[in-house]
Amino acid sequence: MNFLTHVLHLAGSGVFAYYSAAQIRDSKTRPNILAGFQLAESGSVPFLSALGDRAAAEGDTWLAEKLAKHASDETRHGQIFAHALQKVNKQVIDFKRQPQTTSTNKAQQRSPFFAAFFEGYTQEQLKPAVIDWDVFMASTYILELDASKDFARMAKVLPDHDPTARNLKLGMLCIAEDETGHAAYLYEAMMRRMSANKVQTLVDMWRTRKVNALLAMIGGILQRNGETRSLVQDSAPSETGSELIAT
Numbered sequence: 001m002n003f004l005t006h007v008l009h010l011a012g013s014g015v016f017a018y019y020s021a022a023q024i025r026d027s028k029t030r031p032n033i034l035a036g037f038q039l040a041e042s043g044s045v046p047f048l049s050a051l052g053d054r055a056a057a058e059g060d061t062w063l064a065e066k067l068a069k070h071a072s073d074e075t076r077h078g079q080i081f082a083h084a085l086q087k088v089n090k091q092v093i094d095f096k097r098q099p100q101t102t103s104t105n106k107a108q109q110r111s112p113f114f115a116a117f118f119e120g121y122t123q124e125q126l127k128p129a130v131i132d133w134d135v136f137m138a139s140t141y142i143l144e145l146d147a148s149k150d151f152a153r154m155a156k157v158l159p160d161h162d163p164t165a166r167n168l169k170l171g172m173l174c175i176a177e178d179e180t181g182h183a184a185y186l187y188e189a190m191m192r193r194m195s196a197n198k199v200q201t202l203v204d205m206w207r208t209r210k211v212n213a214l215l216a217m218i219g220g221i222l223q224r225n226g227e228t229r230s231l232v233q234d235s236a237p238s239e240t241g242s243e244l245i246a247t
Helices: 003-025 030-043 045-057 062-087 102-107 112-117 133-156 163-195 197-225
Strands: 088-094 230-233
Touching: 003 030, 003 133, 003 197, 030 045, 030 062, 030 088, 030 230, 045 062, 062 088, 062 163, 088 112, 133 163, 133 197, 163 197
Parallel strands: none
Antiparallel strands: 088 230
8 A cells, every 4th residue: 555545545445434433422413324224234244144155066165154143143133223213213115115206216325435345346247146256355344344444433432421321332333343353354265266465456456545535535525515414214212121142
């Protein structure tokens, strides 16, 4: 990674850290960011499961097992965020049940972040049946590595005096540990397939893409004056007093 990319990485990460911490610290904006996390974590499960099946079919049992564990972890992460929303009587909006309007069609398009991150790749090229393993491993390694730090950072700003927030904090810290593990196996997977120099070159390339994606996302947030579309709606009051913590 060159010096300019490193500086932009630090700057972009710092801005995102401030924004995400502010969003999750505020009880008014917390549900929406939790809904975004639920959608992201749960939404990755079919993709990872399909990749696991592909790895097994190709005879890479080690990778297949790692991907199965990854998919299982992401399922549990989605449940943690869904439970946190339930505790404040919120749930993710089911956009598939909403009438298809121009605005909802735009909402379903690739986000500015992922449009920049995967610039040059079509949706077809990124499907689990055909995605280049190097592309998957390096891009996901960067996302998981950064997510581990982001979740830990956000967890620390949640108050300890509120039982619901404290339980969410514990869950997010466990999620951060899982993400660290995901990054580790993806790095090992790359090292199994190529030289250390090639791995570093690949990681540097996707780090640069992540920097560009962060800048695109921040630009979008600034254009909207920090406003984001709602991802949540009211739900029935929770009937359980138990707390769900990642284990």
